[in-house]
Amino acid sequence: MRIRFGYVAMALGIPEGSPNKTVTASTLNKLADPFDRFSKLTRLVKENLSTQIRVLYYNLAHDIKVFRFTSKLVPLATHSITSGWNYSEEFQHELAEIGTLIKKAGIRVSAHPDHFAILNSKDANVLEATLSDLCYHVNLFDAMGLGIEAKLVLHVGGVYQDKLQALLRFKSEFSKLPSRIKDRIIIENDDRSYNANEVLSLCEDLKVPMVLDVHHHSCCNDGTALTDILPAIFATWGSMIPKIHISSPKGTKNVRAHADYINVDEFIGFLDIAKQYNQDFDVMIEAKQKDLALFSLMKDLRNVQGVTIINQGAIEY
């Protein structure tokens, strides 16, 4: 089976490789002239977008075809201080350039609204903020000219001590989403609330792909072995190539936090499970050292029996 690797948001292997530059609302508020606020924001977005393009070229130079965007390309995009700002139109040229590059190079991209985006929150304000955040991400994908293959990863969350009700609320809110959002959502098992089994059932119900996070599964599970559910998880992707997330625990005391690099033995453990299903898949590396962790894992994989290195960002196993 063929496995491709990707990393999240920023490149540590090149200078100025972070498209995460931002500003706080309070700093903007201190600028008396609205024009100054506007130009400060505009400068930051332009910088982030040009960094993003540079990072994509860097990825291509290293055969990395899987990438997750930062959610901060447009600082404060969903903050009330920028309400009415048509960033998609203002940066249409730059965003289109990014999209063209992605399509031409065949890069698989996604985004992951952070865990404050809660589709099934009981709080109407939180729900509104969540919808606005999802809309923001989709606005960027649309402006890039990317279709529904550009996915948005969500967690379930919104438990309030009642997981069953929370799941019902999730399904109900999901069904109300506009298709431009709904068609892009994929759901991931998390590290404390919803395990892989529960998310699998939800994904089967909603007919959306499931992202298996192998590390989260080891933090939060009901005793189900991956061997038993992996084929069903892969099946939620239909004809698409499944994607999984991997990371390693930071330490024995803090098992949920992400370590700098990926432990190759843990990953091989997963590969050995996956191998029996002979399904190609993509792997998102969630390690603090980002691209450097990817390179490090690839280096470690060179010494593993059964691994064939296809290029700097893919293996055959």
Add this chain to the structure above:
DNA sequence: TCGTGTCAAGATCTT
């Protein structure tokens, strides 16, 4: 320039 605090976000645990 360095270190500490703050910012964004929401749920949940503690006081």
Add this chain to the structure above:
DNA sequence: AAGATCTTGACACGA
């Protein structure tokens, strides 16, 4: 009811 905690990378600011 209010505050601390969790999480993340980067800004903001005082020393």
